[in-house]
Amino acid sequence: MSPFCLGGNVFGWTADKEQSFAVLDAYVGAGGNFIDTSDSYMNYFTEQGNVPGQSETIIGEWLAARGNRDDVVVATKVGDHPDYLGLAPATIKAAADESLKRLGSDHIDLYYTHFDRDEAIPVDDIIGALDGLVTAGKVRAIAASNISPERLAASLEFSDREGLARYVALQPQYNLVSRDTYEGARRDIVQREGLACVPYFALASGFLTGKYRPGKTLENVRNMPGLAGGYADTERGVRVLAAVEQVAQARGIEMATVAMAWLAQQPTVVAPIASARTVDQLPALVAMDDVHLSDAELQLLDAASS
């Protein structure tokens, strides 16, 4: 799989179908083959006309139009679609079938549990349902996204004990301004158990590109607390941007490239996920593959972001 995973929450949200096709074409044209989506994208901002499942539909239409399903690794998620909320076994089973229909495919390559919100559902039941999908050939491999370290460890233990499908990856929020969401207990488990870390929000929703600055007003749907706009006026955010900019300027590369390269070089990280709304935004992300940060650069970024 390519080391930069293309995020799909833009498709049908900030990128219409035509723009999405162009981004997908440019991504595979640059050698990419790993696409991340969810059955819920875009279930936020529905008052703006967003439709949950639309990202999968657009990806499915693109795969059909290009005839390249076997060349692409498609990861999607279950648990956050408004009609299939949560991880009850019957929900997982039904939601997977809906995702397959939208993707126009007979299998999902990597299937994540999106949010593990209801701890009243035993991990045994969740793993049992996911294993059923693997056995049925509908899913190739399973993974978890937003989950507590305790439930992640318990899930792996159950899979091993029962000889069932096992999570092969974790998709945590992780980037230069959000480190404690992964480093610590979750990373320890991923390292110990040999999972792959596929971090989301690699650009902190665009903040790490450098376009959000203190006091600057930027008209952008991601300019809000919890997304990119939440970092610009924080002391840490300013410090991190200065360090990223210093490395970028010294190398003559984009800040986004530095942010992605830092992530790619962290222990356990296999493929950072970032989205591009336009084809123009892609080269800075793809360029991550050509950058290997030095120890001094890593130390500068670590110190600024700690």
Ligand SMILES: NC(=O)c1ccc[n+]([C@@H]2O[C@H](COP(=O)([O-])OP(=O)(O)OC[C@H]3O[C@@H](n4cnc5c(N)ncnc54)[C@H](OP(=O)(O)O)[C@@H]3O)[C@@H](O)[C@H]2O)c1
């Ligand atoms: N598992 C989960 O719970 C979870 C949660 C969130 C996301 N995800 C996944 O992770 C992916 C990445 O997250 P994300 O897309 O929300 O955030 P992100 O990758 O951190 O930020 C991407 C956004 O930054 C902007 N951008 C990208 N390249 C740029 C460039 N070169 N110059 C300027 N701006 C640029 C674009 O938005 P604008 O142009 O609009 O500014 C783009 O949509 C998602 O697509 C999704 O697949 C998973």
